[in-house]
Amino acid sequence: MNKLFILIITLAMVFSIAACGKSDTTGSSLQSGEKTGQEEIAQAEQQNQQKQTEQSKDSAEVGGGQKMVNQSFGAFKEVRTKFNDYVVDQEHEIVGPGLPTVSVFDANIFDYVLPLDFIGLSVDTTGKFDIATENQMLKQGWANDAQLTYDEATGYLLTGTNSQGNKLELKIKYDEKTDSLRLEVYKDGVFDLLFEYVAIDGGYAAQYHLESIIGHENFTPITALCNYKMIYKGTDGSMARYDKVSSEPVSIFGSPPDPKSFIDGATHWFTVSNGQFTGSIDGKEF
Numbered sequence: 001m002n003k004l005f006i007l008i009i010t011l012a013m014v015f016s017i018a019a020c021g022k023s024d025t026t027g028s029s030l031q032s033g034e035k036t037g038q039e040e041i042a043q044a045e046q047q048n049q050q051k052q053t054e055q056s057k058d059s060a061e062v063g064g065g066q067k068m069v070n071q072s073f074g075a076f077k078e079v080r081t082k083f084n085d086y087v088v089d090q091e092h093e094i095v096g097p098g099l100p101t102v103s104v105f106d107a108n109i110f111d112y113v114l115p116l117d118f119i120g121l122s123v124d125t126t127g128k129f130d131i132a133t134e135n136q137m138l139k140q141g142w143a144n145d146a147q148l149t150y151d152e153a154t155g156y157l158l159t160g161t162n163s164q165g166n167k168l169e170l171k172i173k174y175d176e177k178t179d180s181l182r183l184e185v186y187k188d189g190v191f192d193l194l195f196e197y198v199a200i201d202g203g204y205a206a207q208y209h210l211e212s213i214i215g216h217e218n219f220t221p222i223t224a225l226c227n228y229k230m231i232y233k234g235t236d237g238s239m240a241r242y243d244k245v246s247s248e249p250v251s252i253f254g255s256p257p258d259p260k261s262f263i264d265g266a267t268h269w270f271t272v273s274n275g276q277f278t279g280s281i282d283g284k285e286f
Helices: 002-020 025-061 069-090 095-102 106-117 121-126 131-141
Strands: 147-151 155-161 167-175 180-187 190-200 203-217 220-233 236-242 268-273 276-281
Touching: 069 095, 069 106, 069 167, 069 180, 069 203, 069 220, 069 268, 095 236, 095 268, 095 276, 106 167, 106 180, 106 190, 121 131, 131 147
Parallel strands: none
Antiparallel strands: 147 155, 155 167, 167 180, 180 190, 190 203, 203 220, 220 236, 236 268, 268 276
16 A cells, blocks of 8 residues: 555656646656656556456455365365274274275375365465465475465466475365365376365265385385275275276266275275175285
8 A cells, every 4th residue: 555655646746747847858858767767666566466466366266265175175084084993993804904005195195185284274364265375384384485376267286396306286176066176296297196085975085096016026116006996984985906007097076986886896995884894905805
């Protein structure tokens, strides 16, 4: 407001000088110089206002009372934790030690999923979504050079450098209507992770596409592209891994899958229904 007030006073002075100085050649030259200076100030102020308008637009396009990314991801994690804790507590002789085979742990993709806990926090602190506040929090909690932008058509784009010096690019889309999220991660320009989840009746379906360790040869890890699929419905659900895949799975973003057929054809899998375990992990059927 102070800059705008100064700009108005400055422009008024320019017009006043122009009205009084037409008969004086020297005055006209001086006026011309001053006008040029004021035009530069006005142009700079216009650019600043345009930048603020764009930031306000980013802020206005999301928020407005709807569920935010951090809230949705928090709800998903709560449902996932309830299922995983139940499975661990059952101490199944095959599923217990085999659980890591069909799991993708957040600790292994920490830099990729951490921002999902941040995006939307400005609503909690300011009462509305504010892109500047979002960036400030991401710089403090994720990457010093974090830069988040939002586009209504393509969703969020987040860039930053991790502690190892890798350049990360995260593309995040969230659909409140279906409570579904899609995360694509690129490290140093190369695709590294796909993660999706969508709400289903009583819980969530989720899937990952990434390179994983599928075995060892002479203590050397063997890696391959894998798809992981999960169904979480209270203490019922399924977890599965598909080894050596050639492409990412069919997207579930905005489209809940059929829980009964979602994990068909998996290399490793298990299902819990009413406390009963069935499946096949590492060649052991049960």
